[in-house]
Amino acid sequence: MTIQSLKLLRGIIDDSISQLEAYYSTHSVDFPSLDAPYTLDAAELARSQPEVVQAVNALTAASYQLMTTVRAPFLTLFDTACAHQLSACLRVAEEINAAEFLREGGPAGRHIREIAAYSGLEPNRLGRILRLLATHHIFQEVKPDVFANNRISSYLDTGKPSGWLSTHRTEKYDGTPGGGALVGHLSDEVCKASSYIYETLTDPVMGQSFSTSHTPINQAFKTDKSFFPWLEEPFNKERFARYGAAIRGTSLWNSLDAVLYGYDWASLTPDDLIVDVGGGTGMPSMQIARAFPSARIVIQDRPEVVEQGKRYWSEVFPEAYNTGRVSFQVNDIFGQQPQTKASVFFVRTILHDWPDHEALKILLNLRHAAAPTTKLVIADYMIPYACPDDSDAALLPGAKGLIAPPPLLANLGKASSTAYGLDMVMFCNCNGQERTLAHFIDLAKQAHWRAIRLHRRDDNPFGFLVAEPM
Ligand SMILES: C[S@@+](CC[C@H](N)C(=O)[O-])C[C@H]1O[C@@H](n2cnc3c(N)ncnc32)[C@H](O)[C@@H]1O
Numbered sequence: 001m002t003i004q005s006l007k008l009l010r011g012i013i014d015d016s017i018s019q020l021e022a023y024y025s026t027h028s029v030d031f032p033s034l035d036a037p038y039t040l041d042a043a044e045l046a047r048s049q050p051e052v053v054q055a056v057n058a059l060t061a062a063s064y065q066l067m068t069t070v071r072a073p074f075l076t077l078f079d080t081a082c083a084h085q086l087s088a089c090l091r092v093a094e095e096i097n098a099a100e101f102l103r104e105g106g107p108a109g110r111h112i113r114e115i116a117a118y119s120g121l122e123p124n125r126l127g128r129i130l131r132l133l134a135t136h137h138i139f140q141e142v143k144p145d146v147f148a149n150n151r152i153s154s155y156l157d158t159g160k161p162s163g164w165l166s167t168h169r170t171e172k173y174d175g176t177p178g179g180g181a182l183v184g185h186l187s188d189e190v191c192k193a194s195s196y197i198y199e200t201l202t203d204p205v206m207g208q209s210f211s212t213s214h215t216p217i218n219q220a221f222k223t224d225k226s227f228f229p230w231l232e233e234p235f236n237k238e239r240f241a242r243y244g245a246a247i248r249g250t251s252l253w254n255s256l257d258a259v260l261y262g263y264d265w266a267s268l269t270p271d272d273l274i275v276d277v278g279g280g281t282g283m284p285s286m287q288i289a290r291a292f293p294s295a296r297i298v299i300q301d302r303p304e305v306v307e308q309g310k311r312y313w314s315e316v317f318p319e320a321y322n323t324g325r326v327s328f329q330v331n332d333i334f335g336q337q338p339q340t341k342a343s344v345f346f347v348r349t350i351l352h353d354w355p356d357h358e359a360l361k362i363l364l365n366l367r368h369a370a371a372p373t374t375k376l377v378i379a380d381y382m383i384p385y386a387c388p389d390d391s392d393a394a395l396l397p398g399a400k401g402l403i404a405p406p407p408l409l410a411n412l413g414k415a416s417s418t419a420y421g422l423d424m425v426m427f428c429n430c431n432g433q434e435r436t437l438a439h440f441i442d443l444a445k446q447a448h449w450r451a452i453r454l455h456r457r458d459d460n461p462f463g464f465l466v467a468e469p470m
Pocket residue numbers: 247248277278279280281282283284300301302305331332333334347348349350353
């Protein structure tokens with residue numbers, strides 16, 4: 001009976017709020033306010049604690065399911081069909097540095113005439129764009145036609161002066177965690193490409209192809225290059241700079257310390273070596289290196305990225321880099337793996353960039369270089385089914401399902417939606433994908449790796465799958 005379901009959902013919401021109240025009052029802090037700008041204080045840090053994450057996930061899943069149950073079905077369909085408008089409007093705010101300009105205006109906010117004069121955009125349209133966002137709790141309209149930042153919009157704030165940003169577009173994200181850059185990437189090229197998903201699926205050639213140059217990006221931008229070479233084209237200079245920072249932003253989608261729980265790093269001795277394959281500028285490795293001062297790490301990537309990484313580490317963590325405890329190495333993931341004495345091959349958000357046949361090549365290269373004791377750690381979203389998982393994969397140690405009391409969806413619905421959104425991003429960009437645990441176990445097996453356990457920090461589909469040579 002539906003009223004009974006509504007009551008169950010209300011019960012989950014009540015219980016979750018009580019859990020938050022108990023946690024936050026024990027720690028003498030209040031839950032972060034939606035109206036105040038984001039700051040990484042004790043209240044915000046507490047959001048990484050497993051009991052807080054679990055309560056927030058249950059609240060998110062139950063509230064969204066409750067809303068979808070009671071609203072007129074057509075309104076849910078209408079809002080979904082218009083979701084691209086939200087993305088497009090968010091892009092406008094991000095491009096014109098609205099969060100920075102409004103930060104400078106303080107809590108009283110700034111009139112739309114001021115924001116329009118600063119950005120050069122037409123005030124009537126810009127006001128409607130900001131109001132649409134404020135209606136979705138991104139910015140707030142503090143008085144008619146006066147807008148200010150709130151906790152969500154301030155996440156876009158790079159902390160740099162708005163005037164300076166208008167003439168330094170490629171430096172906008174230098175030194176930032178990359179959240180704004182990720183929003184820019186998603187609401188620009190990925191948003192455009194997403195409009196062509198249907199055309200790609202029904203294209204006589206692309207529809208059945210898993211080539212990395214048969215993607216919605218290829219359709220949308222009328223290019224026959226695959227994503228990474230296309231991004232490096234001279235006309236994409238700003239997008240290329242933004243993408244580099246956007247990768248850093250991917251560390252914001254789960255608990256800040258999740259990587260520390262992804263493997264028993266403490267079991268490694270100073271003689272052990274971690275090879276971070278396609279490690280980018282090494283954000284996850286930096287967390288490991290800070291938490292485990294004797295960990296030895298080699299971070300591998302493409303030449304340009306390795307140069308960025310060396311600069312970043314010598315500025316941010318020179319103690320680890322200058323002593324050689326952490327080093328960089330240029331290496332193509334599709335070429336021969338030169339490290340044959342690795343204790344751990346760490347592969348974070350690499351396989352999701354590639355379709356199966358390419359992911360298999362990467363895993364086989366690592367397998368050829370592995371010693372009998374080498375472990376492989378695959379860190380990626382492990383996509384849950386939207387129903388209970390009765391596959392053999394669910395029996396793997398550590399692979400317990402998410403905690404989803406009835407009548408919540410088994411995958412926690414809205415609380416897990418980032419994983420499914422990212423899956424479509426991977427399709428649009430590279431013909432890659434997020435995979436189920438069963439899919440990963442099978443792929444690893446084809447490359448002669450035996451999956452032995454899964455680590456998850458909290459109720460989050462992002463997982464760390466540990467495998468050993470077969
Ligand atoms: C999604 S990022 C992940 C970076 C890092 N592992 C992390 O989790 O932050 C993918 C990385 O793969 C690298 N990459 C792409 N193609 C590569 C190749 N052929 N050889 C080596 N690295 C490559 C990119 O430069 C990028 O740094």
